[in-house]
Amino acid sequence: MERTLVLLKPDCVERRLIGRILGRFEDKGLNIIAMKLIRITPDLAKQHYAEHVSKPFYPGLESFITAAPVVALVLEGLEAISVVRGILGATSGLKAEAGTIRGDFSSSRQMNLVHASDGPEAAKREIELYFQPEEVLDYKPTLTPWMRADDE
Incomplete structure (x- = not known):
């Protein structure tokens, strides 16, 4: 099983798309193992986007990501990182x-609704930024045997 961090960004929250977006992940068989509504602070934004802080576009990125609440969640599933990005x-x-x-709900380069980790190292680092270990619940939904074979 693989885990990934997903952020439903301020534009997603403000447009009231949370349920529709979460449904896409659940429909695919991914498990939500942690979730919370938070406000990203400028300090957290700098940690999350550390590689971009010195770039000219960073102030606008920070202004956007801190403008309204986000939903932070951890998804788990087979090849979760690539599945979510797809x-x-x-x-x-x-x-x-x-x-x-994004194809169905976004018509912007910048207002793209959702962030997802781009690899296993990023997922680990990002999950640790947003969640304490006890906030990530290890559980197997009862419908799992109907979603994938035991040997997957």
Whole structure:
């Protein structure tokens, strides 16, 4: 099983798309093992986007991500990182395929609704930024045997 951090960004929350987006992940068989509504502080934004802090676009990114609440969640499943990124579509909603979250709900390069970890190291680091170990629940939903084979 693989875990990934997902943030439903301020534009997603403000547009009241939380339930529709969560449904996409659940429909795919991913398990939500941690979730909370939070306000990202400028300090947390700097930690999360550390590689971008010195870039010219960073002030706008920080202003956006701290402007309204976000829903932070940890998803778990087979190949969760690549599966989630596929569900999201291309970073720019203008280039994302129809049927993906960004392709269906975003028409912007910047307002792209959802952040997802881009690899296992990033997922581990990002999950630790947003959740204490006791907030991530290890459980197996009763429908799991109907979603994938025992040997997967």
